[in-house]
Amino acid sequence: MRFKNGLILALDVTDREKAMDVVEKTAPWVDAVKINYPLVLSVGSNIINDISEVSSVICDFKVADIPNTNRLIVEEAVRRGADGVIVHGFVGSDSVQACVDAADKKDVFMVTEMSHPGGREYTAEVGGELAKRASEFGVRGIIAPATRPERISALKELLGELQILSPGVGAQGGSAVDAIKAGADAVIVGRSIYQAEDPGNAAKEIRPLK
């Protein structure tokens, strides 16, 4: 997946009907749908297959286990139709490498640090080094918060060809246009779209640099 001014829908719902309704209504305006474990655990992992028939799918599983378990998780996500998987970098290079190998021609995006308050306790300290090592790990890109455009700019310089996907747009206060201008390749938007009365129109409106 190579995004450019992209829009990724964070489908943080746990109801199958609602999920598929939003996916279908927003499909013309989003480049990929990002799903997480709460949805998969609630409605079953075949939701990956179902969404993949309508849109590109990124499984935001924050994969963070030993290499062999990581491999099995990524293989299963890809087998069900995922185009990308989000994994944690802090578990170490062998664990990330196992994901990249298992993804085959699909893409792995790495979390280098997390922006919630607790993310500052431990992940912030290693985030810089993980970002520097991202190319070495073979990932397609990293995740970096849209709420801090200056951080995106700094990372973009460091990462070169690697992609930056930025959550935090909309309800969390970040601006899609600012994130893209700072160097993000795609913004990740959730509530502002799936909670809207007209999710299709909301996606169209929020789409960066449309």
Add this chain to the structure above:
Amino acid sequence: MRFKNGLILALDVTDREKAMDVVEKTAPWVDAVKINYPLVLSVGSNIINDISEVSSVICDFKVADIPNTNRLIVEEAVRRGADGVIVHGFVGSDSVQACVDAADKKDVFMVTEMSHPGGREYTAEVGGELAKRASEFGVRGIIAPATRPERISALKELLGELQILSPGVGAQGGSAVDAIKAGADAVIVGRSIYQAEDPGNAAKEIRPLK
């Protein structure tokens, strides 16, 4: 869950029939069955419900997301019958706390550091501090490798009432008896049981201090 000389089966298989067969054959000898995402993604999350009808279940999901997502994951695991959930500490105190709150009267066990080679790159540096903070986080216990009994002893002193669950017994070289003597409250055993011709007998034989 309060283990004493306990045996936890690490059910690292991805086939439903095999999974349920091993669970049923080993039920008299194991105190809990630990399952992971590869099984859940392969066969569906109702495997949690199914196993919970035969045995106590620990969902080893290495939960590592922001507080709200962590909450949803743990709630869903518990709703399906899990008695315990394994979460990562490195994502920070608020993320762990969200798991503890969501688990209600069920138990959260925290990964403080990981023993695979890549685990030394980043998790080893924060493992000590996370173990020290475990009581503050409200978790039931932590995970510590049976391959290093001297480490278990040191952690046991630090942790007081908290429990230590130790993987790495059997195929990975650790001894169940040594881990328990060092202070582990339960050992976690996988391949030596589920790959055995007679899993029930293997569980009976490996059960520590039987």
